[in-house]
Amino acid sequence: MDVNLCFSLLTLLILAPQEAVGEATTEPQTHLHLSTANFRLGEEHASGLSKTYLNYDYDYYYQEPGVEPPTFMARPQTFTVEVGQSVIIPCDVENPSGRNKLIIKKQPASGGSEKLLSVGSDKVTPDPRIDIKGSRLTISHTRPRDAGTFLCQFDLEPPVQLRHTLDVQFAPTVRALVPPEQHVAKGNSVTLECKANGNPEPNIRWSHQEGRLPSGYHTSQGPRLTLENVDRRAEGTYLCTADNGIGEPASAAMSITVEYPPEVVAEKTIVRTGEDDNVELVCIVHGRPAPEVVWTRDGQSLPDSIMDTKLHQPRTHTAHDAHMTQNHVAHRHILSIKPVTEKDFGSYVCIAENDHGKESAVIQMTGLPKPPVITSSPNGGESDSYTFTMETESYYPITEFIIKYRKTHPGAWHRNYTVMAGKWRSFSKIVGNEVVQHGTRHSLAYRLENLEVATDYMAMLRVRNKYGWSSESDRFSFFTKKAMAVLQSTSGTGCRETAWAFLLLLLLALSLTAM
CATH class of the missing domain: 2.60.40.10 (Immunoglobulins)
Known part of the structure; x- marks a missing residue:
């Protein structure tokens, strides 16, 4: 049935x-x-x-x-x-x-x-x-x-x-709609996207684990986050977090790796040293993929170093360059020279290269003295002279200096109603024991004479050691004693009044003595 x-x-x-x-x-x-x-x-x-x-x-x-x-x-x-x-x-x-x-x-x-x-x-x-x-x-x-x-x-x-x-x-759940890791070339754009499920409908916010978003904000709302014209600051892990007030928020992580050509900056562009000293030349290198870094001196490649800059593995090196070694820690690439010899002075270049390009930075290693710094007060306190005090750094004794100076205003008005500065004058002097030395720091004093009363001047100094002259110091303004100018500017017609005033003062002094 x-x-x-x-x-x-x-x-x-x-x-x-x-x-x-x-x-x-x-x-x-x-x-x-x-x-x-x-x-x-x-x-x-x-x-x-x-x-x-x-x-x-x-x-x-x-x-x-x-x-x-x-x-x-x-x-x-x-x-x-x-x-x-x-x-x-x-x-x-x-x-x-x-x-x-x-x-x-x-x-x-x-x-x-x-x-x-x-x-x-x-x-x-x-x-x-x-x-x-x-x-x-x-x-x-x-x-x-x-x-x-x-x-x-x-x-x-x-x-x-x-x-x-x-x-x-x-409570919400969330999942990424893009690969968990993306490689993006510098200057391009990338979009991150996720989808959330929950009741009530969750709110979605984006954050950057390494700090602020490239836009400068801490968070951004919405299911998609677009990063435009990315650079290495956009690298890192981004979190898509869904929250609807029920239970705990849920997050999905996505990472961005930005590929870009090398960026190289010298920690010091000029390194002053001397024989038997130990120095380190440092370049800060960024790039993706990690760049290969090589060093040259005066255009000549340096031999392999004891440390491979990519693989962190020891390498052999030739005996005659045993005092030079290369290594790096994170982004700091270091060329160590121990001890320095005179032939080591020169122009060093660190060159970084990867698949996206090549970049370099120049470091001058020299025995020349550092440009001097004038430490005296602009108000010299002297009527027709001025005493300079100066300091400089040098691994070798200072043997000579040059003072170049001129009047700031000659006091003459020209047809175009502009005040013209005076002509430059210079004075040089060979020095010896008058230079005070403390390690690599040298200081000296010198009195410049035959200056005009109550006059503004400008000066620049250079110093010399056995390897040559330093660069010029910064421009320094000073002036001679201006109170003397008031007395000297007393006119002939005023001499009589001055004499009578002096006589009255003298009589007053005598009367006080007789009492």
């Missing part, structure tokens, strides 16, 4: 047990309407026992004359719970008399077909988290898939329905 037909007959017997099949009755008849009947057998295992249940997917209704149709006591509600919590869906009924059975169904929030959960007191769904007690449905340990619309209904004509909505909130 057909299975569907068997269950149809079984349903007729369950729903109308008082009536005998084929027997006439004078009582008011109950009309049964069946449509889209579809029954399936299923099996549920609990506590080691097995029971058979019916999974219903049909519509039916009773019409009983003289019986008040049932009504729902509750109003439509929206229930919001966090994942893992329990919730009760109320389908409380007023006028529950009659043979009409309460049906509870669910329409998933994500779409899909309607599901029958219970008919009367019989639970149809096999989900063990769902419990039916009277007209109330309880869901324990809610999950995101439990969200949706729950229908409490009686299949009457017209239907009696009550709709409840369940919103299940859950």
Whole structure:
């Protein structure tokens, strides 16, 4: 016999047990309407026992004359719970008399077909988290898939329905939509993107683990982050963080590696040293891929060093260059010279090269003295002379100096109404014991004479050791004593008044002495 037909007959017997099949009755008849009947057998295992249940997917209704149709006591509600919590869906009924059975169904929030959960007191769904007690449905340990619309209904004509909505909130998850590591050439643009899932809809923010974003801001909002015209400052790990206030925020990490040609800066462009000294010439090198660094002196390549600058492995070197070694720590590339000889003086170049280009920096290693620094006060305190004091650094004794000076304003106005400075004059002197030496620091003093009274001057100095002259010092302004100019500028017509004043002072002094 057909299975569907068997269950149809079984349903007729369950729903109308008082009536005998084929027997006439004078009582008011109950009309049964069946449509889209579809029954399936299923099996549920609990506590080691097995029971058979019916999974219903049909519509039916009773019409009983003289019986008040049932009504729902509750109003439509929206229930919001966090994942893992329990919730009760109320389908409380007023006028529950009659043979009409309460049906509870669910329409998933994500779409899909309607599901029958219970008919009367019989639970149809096999989900063990769902419990039916009277007209109330309880869901324990809610999950995101439990969200949706729950229908409490009686299949009457017209239907009696009550709709409840369940919103299940859950902590966010996030995943990257781009590779976890990207290599980008300098000057290009790159976009990072991630996708977040959660309820409520999570907010997405971007941050840079190494500090601020290249834009200068600490964070940026939105599912995408675009970095334009990138340079090495854009390198690092970027975090896409999703947060909706439920549970803990979730993050996905993406890293950016920027490839760019070498960037080279000399730590000191001029290194002053002397024989038997130990020096280090240092270049700061950046680049991606890591550049290969070589050194030259006066245009000639230096032999291999004792340390490979890429692999950090020892290398052999020739004996005659044993006092020169190369190594690097992080981005500092160092050429060590121990001890310095006179032939080591010259122009050194560190050259860095990778797949994107080549760059270099020049370091002058010299025995010349450092340009002197004038330490005397601009106000010399002398009427027609000025005493210079100066300091310089040199690994060798200072043997000579030159003072170049001129008047700042000659005091003459020219046709174009501009004041012209005086001509440069120079004075040189060979020195010896008058130079005071403390290590590599040298100081001396010299009095420049035959200057004009109350006059502004400008001067520059150079010093010399056995390897040659230093560069010029910074320009230094000074002036002769200006108070003397007032006395000397007294005119001939004023001499008489000055003499009378002097005589009066003398008489006053004598009278005081006689008393």
